[in-house]
Amino acid sequence: xxxxxxxxxxxxxxxxxxxxxxxxxxxxxxxxxxxxxxxxxxxxxxxxxxxxxxxxxxxxxxxxxxxxxxxxxxxxxxxxxxxxxxxxxxxxxxxxxxxxxxxxxxxxxxxxxxxxxxxxxxxxxxxxxxxxxxxxxxxxxxxxxxxxxxxxxxxxxxxxxxxxxxxxxxxxxxxxxxxxxxxxxxxxxxxxxxxxxxxxxxxxxxxxxxxxxxxxxxxxxxxxxxxxxxxxxxxxxxxxxxxxxxxxxxxxxxxxxxxxxxxxxxxxxxxxxxxxxxxxxxxxxxxxxxxxxxxxxxxxxxxxxxxxxxxxxxxxxxxxxxxxxxxxxxxxxxxxxxxxxxxxxxxxxxxxxxxxxxxxxxxxxxxxxxxxxxxxxxxxxxxxxxxxxxxxxxxxxxxxxxxxxxxxxxxxxxxxxxxxxxxxxxxxxxxxxxxxxxxxxxxxxxxxxxxxxxxxxxxxxxxxxxxxxxxxxxxxxxxxxxxxxxxxxxxxxxxxxxxxxxxxxxxxxxxxxxxxxxxxxxxxxxxxxxxxx
Amino acid sequence: xxxxxxxxxxxxxxxxxxxxxxxxxxxxxxxxxxxxxxxxxxxxxxxxxxxxxxxxxxxxxxxxxxxxxxxxxxxxxxxxxxxxxxxxxxxxxxxxxxxxxxxxxxxxxxxxxxxxxxxxxxxxxxxxxxxxxxxxxxxxxxxxxxxxxxxxxxxxxxxxxxxxxxxxxxxxxxxxxxxxxxxxxxxxxxxxxxxxxxxxxxxxxxxxxxxxxxxxxxxxxxxxxxxxxxxxxxxx
Ligand SMILES: Cc1cc2nc3c(=O)[nH]c(=O)nc-3n(C[C@H](O)[C@H](O)[C@H](O)COP(=O)(O)OP(=O)(O)OC[C@H]3O[C@@H](n4cnc5c(N)ncnc54)[C@H](O)[C@@H]3O)c2cc1C
Numbered sequence: 001x002x003x004x005x006x007x008x009x010x011x012x013x014x015x016x017x018x019x020x021x022x023x024x025x026x027x028x029x030x031x032x033x034x035x036x037x038x039x040x041x042x043x044x045x046x047x048x049x050x051x052x053x054x055x056x057x058x059x060x061x062x063x064x065x066x067x068x069x070x071x072x073x074x075x076x077x078x079x080x081x082x083x084x085x086x087x088x089x090x091x092x093x094x095x096x097x098x099x100x101x102x103x104x105x106x107x108x109x110x111x112x113x114x115x116x117x118x119x120x121x122x123x124x125x126x127x128x129x130x131x132x133x134x135x136x137x138x139x140x141x142x143x144x145x146x147x148x149x150x151x152x153x154x155x156x157x158x159x160x161x162x163x164x165x166x167x168x169x170x171x172x173x174x175x176x177x178x179x180x181x182x183x184x185x186x187x188x189x190x191x192x193x194x195x196x197x198x199x200x201x202x203x204x205x206x207x208x209x210x211x212x213x214x215x216x217x218x219x220x221x222x223x224x225x226x227x228x229x230x231x232x233x234x235x236x237x238x239x240x241x242x243x244x245x246x247x248x249x250x251x252x253x254x255x256x257x258x259x260x261x262x263x264x265x266x267x268x269x270x271x272x273x274x275x276x277x278x279x280x281x282x283x284x285x286x287x288x289x290x291x292x293x294x295x296x297x298x299x300x301x302x303x304x305x306x307x308x309x310x311x312x313x314x315x316x317x318x319x320x321x322x323x324x325x326x327x328x329x330x331x332x333x334x335x336x337x338x339x340x341x342x343x344x345x346x347x348x349x350x351x352x353x354x355x356x357x358x359x360x361x362x363x364x365x366x367x368x369x370x371x372x373x374x375x376x377x378x379x380x381x382x383x384x385x386x387x388x389x390x391x392x393x394x395x396x397x398x399x400x401x402x403x404x405x406x407x408x409x410x411x412x413x414x415x416x417x418x419x420x421x422x423x424x425x426x427x428x429x430x431x432x433x434x435x436x437x438x439x440x441x442x443x444x445x446x447x448x449x450x451x452x453x454x455x456x457x458x459x460x461x462x463x464x465x466x467x468x469x470x471x472x473x474x475x476x477x478x479x480x481x482x483x484x485x486x487x488x489x490x491x492x493x494x495x496x497x498x499x500x501x502x503x504x505x506x507x508x509x510x511x512x513x514x515x516x517x518x519x520x521x522x523x524x525x526x527x528x529x530x531x532x533x
Numbered sequence: 534x535x536x537x538x539x540x541x542x543x544x545x546x547x548x549x550x551x552x553x554x555x556x557x558x559x560x561x562x563x564x565x566x567x568x569x570x571x572x573x574x575x576x577x578x579x580x581x582x583x584x585x586x587x588x589x590x591x592x593x594x595x596x597x598x599x600x601x602x603x604x605x606x607x608x609x610x611x612x613x614x615x616x617x618x619x620x621x622x623x624x625x626x627x628x629x630x631x632x633x634x635x636x637x638x639x640x641x642x643x644x645x646x647x648x649x650x651x652x653x654x655x656x657x658x659x660x661x662x663x664x665x666x667x668x669x670x671x672x673x674x675x676x677x678x679x680x681x682x683x684x685x686x687x688x689x690x691x692x693x694x695x696x697x698x699x700x701x702x703x704x705x706x707x708x709x710x711x712x713x714x715x716x717x718x719x720x721x722x723x724x725x726x727x728x729x730x731x732x733x734x735x736x737x738x739x740x741x742x743x744x745x746x747x748x749x750x751x752x753x754x755x756x757x758x759x760x761x762x763x764x765x766x767x768x769x
Contacts (some may be wrong), residue, residue, distance in 0.1 A: 034651065036683045037595040037603045096664040098711060100675035103667065124676060132599065134679035134708070141651075142660040153648065181640050211571075212595040212603075244561065244568040244615075246597045327749075328598070332563070433575040 003028050003150070004403060005175050005188050007157050007217060008195035010038035011129075011389055014136040015396030018195050021143035023404040026187055028158045030177055032212055033152040035137045038394065039210040039373075041199050042092040043129025044111060044325065045253035046121035047094070047393075049087030050385035053107045054119040057477040059085045063120060067387060070115040070285040071352070071380020071495040074124060074230070074512060076531035083378050083394045085389075090393055093120050098135035100124055102321065104524045111321070113385045115285035121386040126251050126325040132389060135521070153182045156195065160224045161187065162365060168258055170225065174369035183409045191367045193399050195392075197350040198373040202481060204440045207348040208240055208249040216430070218374060219476040221485060227364040227466035229231035229528070230353030231479025232488035232498045235383055236449050237349035238289040239308050243332045250308060251325055252385040253339075255282040257317050259310040261289070262341070263296045264303035272296050275305060287382040289495045290346040307341035346449060351517070352387060352497065353487070354381040357517060358533035364482045364517075369403065371395030376513070380530075381496020431474040438466060439481050446485060452501040453489060460485045483516040483523050490514050490525045534555035534559055536620055537656035538569060539630040540590060541756050543585045546639045552630065554582045560622065566629065567594055567604050567616035570643075589643030602682030605689075606643050607632040612746045632688050636696050652700040657709055657727050665715045672681055674758055687742035687752070693735050700735025703742040703752050710755040713762040721762050728763040 004020055006013045015336045044495065052058040063084040068077060095101055101108045101122050113121040118425050124131040143149040158457070159176040174189040194217070199216035200207040222228060239254065240247040255261070261282055262269040272292060274281040282289070297301045314344035316328055318338055329337045354465060355363055355370035357377055363370055372392040384480070446459030463482050470478055491514050493507035512529045536557045557569050570592055573579055576694040579587040596604040597616045604615040607649030609623070609630050623629050637645035667675060685731050687703035688694045709728065713721050736756070761767040 033593070033595060033603060034683070037593075037601040039596070041601055042596055042598070056694045087732070093665070097662065098665045098679070100672045100677070100679065100711075102713075103669060103672055106668065125677075127680065130591075131676065131679050134681075134711075138659060138661065138708075141655060145660060146656055151651070153651070154646075181646060209599065209602065210595040220688050242563075245571055246563050332598075433577060437575065516569065523668050 001026060002190050003031060003188070005190050005192040007031070007175065007192065008038075008039035008197060008372065008374070009153065010195065010197055010372060010530060011132060011136065011392035012396040013193070013195035014133070014140050016150050016195060016391040016400045018136065018139050018143060019397045019400035020404065022146070023400070025150050025404055025407060027154055028150050028190075029140070030152040030155045030157070030175070032154065032156045032180065035140075037135060037210070038133065039200070039213055039443065040389070041130045041133045042208070042210070042249070043132070043389050044126045044249065044251035046123030046350040046386045047091060047102050047132065047205070048113065048120050048126045048384065049091040049122060049390065050084070050118075050120055051088050051091060051108060051110060051122065054110050056118045058120055061088065062118060063087060063116075066116045067378065067384055068380070069132040070382050070384045071378075072506070073380065074379035074495065075378055076359060077342060078531055080378055082359070082398070083391060086394050086397075087390055090255060090390065094132055094135060094393075097139045099131045114252050114255065114281060114283045114289070115280070115384045117280070119353040121256065123253065123321070125320070126253055126322050129389060132385060132393075151176065156180055157220060158185060159220060160192070160226075160368070161189075162224055162496060178231040187327060190489075191403055192369070193396075193403070194355060194368070194374055195372045195396060196374045197353070199480070200348075202443055202477070202484075203348050203438070204436055205245055206440070206444060208237060208247050209239075209349075210375060215290065215480070217475065218354070218474075219313055219473075219480045223476040225365070225518055226368065227356045227515055227517045228242040228354060228483065229356035229486040229515045230381070231354035231486070231516055232491055232514060233381050233496060234348055234447060235286055235350035235352060236290040236346040237286055238293050238346045239344040240347040240349070241329070241333055241342065241344060244336045248328065249349065250329065250342065250344060252286070254308060254310055254325060255324060257314050257321060259308050261293065261306055261308055261344075261495060262313075263306050265301055269307075269309070270296075270302070275339070277493065284386065284505065285382050286349075287499075290449050291499055293346050295531070297461065305343050307344065308344045309336075309341045310337045313338065315488060325403065332445040350383050352381065352383050358531065360397055362406060362533075364533070369399040371399045381498060383387065421502035430478050431471065435466065435470060435474040435477070438478055439463065443481055443484065448503055450499050451488060454502075456489050458484050460489070472481060479518060479523060483518075483525075486523060486525045487514045487516050490527075492530055534620075534624070535627070536569070536623065537628045540643070541632045543639060544588070544641055545654060553585075553587065555579070555587060556582060558766050562619075562621045564620050565616050566606070566618040566620065567597055569620060570594070570615060576753040591641065592643040600682070601700065602684030605652070605684040605686050605747070607634060608657065610717060612686040612745060614684065614686075617747055627701055634685050636688050636694065637685060638740050642748055647683070647685050649696070650685065650704055650737055653705050653731070654708060657705055657731055658724055659702065659709055659712055661712065661716055662720060663717055665711075670716045674714050674755065675711040675763065677750055678709075678755055681707040683750040684747060686747055687747050691743050692739050692741060693737045696736070699731055703746070703756075704757050706732045707750055707752060709753050710759040713759050723764050729761070733760065734763055
C-alpha cells in the first residue's frame with residue numbers, strides 16, 4: 001500500500017501516524033527534528049475532557065459550549081462537538097498508553113483552567129505535554145518496529161507536489177523534503193497530512209514556542225495555493241516571563257490553582273481581573289485577560305508592570321501539581337513564586353488560524369490534510385487552555401480515519417493528470433536572518449493585542465517594500481505575512497483575540513472565517529461560514 | 534561584558550576540525566550560551582579574533598527553555614544544554630569552550646546525529662503489549678522516567694558507554710523504568726534479557742550520570758527501581 005506522508009512529529013503528527021498504523025496503513029513520519037524536540041513537549045497545564053471526576057456534574061456538552069463561547073462563535077459547532085465528545089476517550093487512551101496523569105484514589109484528577117467553570121483539565125504536574133509526547137513516542141515505536149511507521153527525523157519540508165487534473169481539480173500527490181544532514185532532496189509520492197505546528201518563526205524571539213517551528217512550512221503551503229483561514233487570530237497568553245531569546249510561559253495552571261493578577265495603583269495592589277469579572281476573575285479566557293492587562297498597563301493611574309501573585313498556593317500544590325513551574329521561575333528569574341509576586345507580560349502563544357480544513361481535516365487540495373496547531377478548526381477567535389493538545393491528538397486521528405476510509409475505498413478511479421510534471425515548489429536557499437527579523441519586527445508592530453487599521457496598513461506597505469529585494473523563499477514568507485495583515489484588515493470588527501481600536505465592537509457580518517488564498521492574481525481574502533468547506 | 538567563545542568548527546565528519554575564537558559582547562545577564570550562538574548566527578558579517586569570517590555555526594536548538602534537549606553541547610569540558618548555561622556563570626573565567634558531544638557522529642560544528650538513541654530504545658524492546666497500570670505507588674516513577682530528554686549528556690560522562698557498544702546507558706534505562714514498573718510482570722519478563730545485556734551487564738555503577746541530567750531526573754533512584762524489577766524480579 002502507498003505510504004502516507006506526515007509532515008511534523010508533534011502530538012498531531014504522532015497521533016495521525018499511530019491511528020493510520022492501527023488501520024494497517026503505513027506512513028512516513030517526517031520532521032525537521034525528532035519528536036522529543038517538538039513544541040508539544042512544552043505544553044504544561046493539561047488537556048481538557050469532561051471526565052467528570054471532580055463531582056461537578058460536568059458533561060461533554062458543557063465542554064462544547066465553553067469552547068464555542070471562548071472562540072466567540074466562529075468555530076464549526078459540529079467539529080467542536082466531535083472533539084469534545086471524543087475528549088474523555090482520548091484522555092483515557094493516553095492514560096492507558098502510558099501518561100502518568102495526577103491521580104487521586106486511582107482516578108484522574110482535573111484542575112480549573114481559563115474560560116471553563118468546571119474542573120476539566122487533566123494534567124501530569126506541570127509537564128503534561130512532555131508526558132503525552134513520551135507516551136505517544138513509545139506508542140509510535142511499536143509501529144516503527146512492525147514497519148508501519150518510518151521515521152525521517154531530520155528532514156525539512158521543501159515543497160508540495162500538486163497536480164491539476166483535466167477537470168481543473170488540484171491534487172497533492174506527494175512532497176519533497178530536504179535532509180538537513182546531507183542537504184540532499186527526496187520526493188515522496190502519496191497522500192499527505194501536514195502537522196507542522198504553529199507559525200512561531202514569523203515572530204522570532206517573542207513567542208512562547210520553539211525556534212524549530214520556523215514558519216517555513218506554512219509559507220511553502222500558502223504559496224502552493226493552500227487556503228488558510230482566520231490568520232488574524234493570534235493568541236496572546238497573559239502570563240509570560242522574558243528569558244533570553246524568547247518568552248517563557250507561566251502556565252494558566254498557576255491561576256487555575258489560585259494565582260492572582262495585580263497591578264500597583266495608588267500604592268496598593270489592584271486585583272483588576274477579580275474586580276472586573278467577579279465570576280471567573282483571573283480565569284477569564286486568555287483574550288480577555290491579556291486585553292485587560294494591556295488596558296491597565298496603558299492606564300496612567302496604574303504602575304507599568306503586571307504581577308502574578310502565587311503566594312497563597314499551598315505547599316501541597318507546589319509539591320504535587322506545580323513543582324516544575326516553580327523550579328523554572330526560580331531558575332530564570334531568581335524569584336521564588338511561592339514567596340514573591342512574579343512580573344509577567346502577555347506574549348504570543350498560539351495561532352488559532354492556519355490551514356483551512358473541513359470537519360474531516362481535508363484542505364482545499366485533494367489528497368492533502370492538516371491537523372494540530374498548523375490548521376484552523378476548533379478554536380475560533382480564541383483558544384481555551386487545554387484544548388490544543390486535545391485538538392492536536394483528535395485532529396490527527398480524524399485526518400487519519402478519513403484517509404483510511406478514502407484509501408480503502410479508492411478504486412482506481414484516478415483521472416488522468418494534465419501535466420505529468422508536478423508543479424512543485426522546489427527548495428532553494430532559506431530566508432536570510434535579516435529578512436526574517438525585519439518581517440518579524442513589522443508583524444510585531446502591527447499585530448499587537450490592540451490593533452488598528454492605519455498601523456496595519458503601514459505594516460503592509462513595509463512588507464511590500466521588502467519584496468523588492470527578497471529572494472524566492474523570503475518572498476514566500478512575505479506573502480504569508482501579508483496574508484495575515486490583509487486578513488486582520490478585512491475583519492472590521494473586534495472578536496476574541498482580534499481587537500481593533502477602530503472597530504471595537506463585534507459585528508456579526510463577520511461571524512465566520514476570514515479566508516486567505518494565493519492565486520495567480522495574488523492574495524485573495526474572503527469569508528465563509530465555518531463548516532461550509 | 535565580553536566573553537571569549539572558543540567554538541569547535543568542522544565542516545563535516547571527514548574534514549579536520551579546530552576551535553575558532555570569537556569575542557562576544559553582551560550587557561544582558563539573562564543570556565545563555567544558546568543566546569550567544571543565536572546572536573552570532575544572526576550577525577552575518579561577524580569575524581573571529583583573527584579577522585576571519587565566522588559564517589553560520591551548526592548547532593541544534595528548539596525550545597530554549599531546557600525542555601527539549603536539542604542544544605546539548607560540551608561546555609568547558611562538561612556536557613549540558615546551551616539554553617541552560619548562563620554566560621554569567623563563566624564570568625570569572627570569561628572563556629567558554631564549546632565542543633560537540635563526542636559520542637555521536639558529527640554533522641557539522643556543534644551538531645551531532647543522535648539517531649542511535651532511538652535505535653537503542655527499540656533494541657531494549659520498549660513497547661507495551663498491554664496497558665500501563667498506574668497507581669499512587671508507581672505514578673511518580675513513571676513521571677520521572679518520562680522526563681528523559683534523550684539529549685545524550687549522560688552518555689558523554691559515562692565511562693562505560695562507548696559508541697557502538699552493547700551498553701545503552703541512562704538514556705536507555707531511564708525511559709525503561711516506566712515500562713518495568715507500570716506494565717505487567719509478564720511484560721517485565723519479556724524485557725529482561727535485553728535489559729541484562731544492554732543495561733545491567735554494562736553499568737559499572739560509577740553514577741557519573743547522576744548529577745549531569747539537565748532534566749534533573751533522579752537517575753540513581755530509577756536505576757535501583759529498574760534493577761529491582763528486571764534483575765531481581767521484585768514486585769513493582
Ligand atoms: C509553552 C507552551 C505551553 C503550552 N501548554 C499547553 C497546555 O497546557 N495545554 C494545551 O492544550 N496546549 C498547550 N500548548 C499548545 C500546544 O502544546 C500546541 O498547540 C500543540 O502541542 C501543537 O502540537 P502540533 O503537533 O500541532 O505541533 P508541534 O508540537 O509544534 O509539532 C510540530 C512538528 O512539525 C515539525 N516541523 C516544523 N516545521 C517543519 C518543517 N519546515 N519541515 C518538517 N517538519 C517541521 C517539528 O519538528 C515538529 O515535529 C502550549 C504551547 C506552548 C508553547
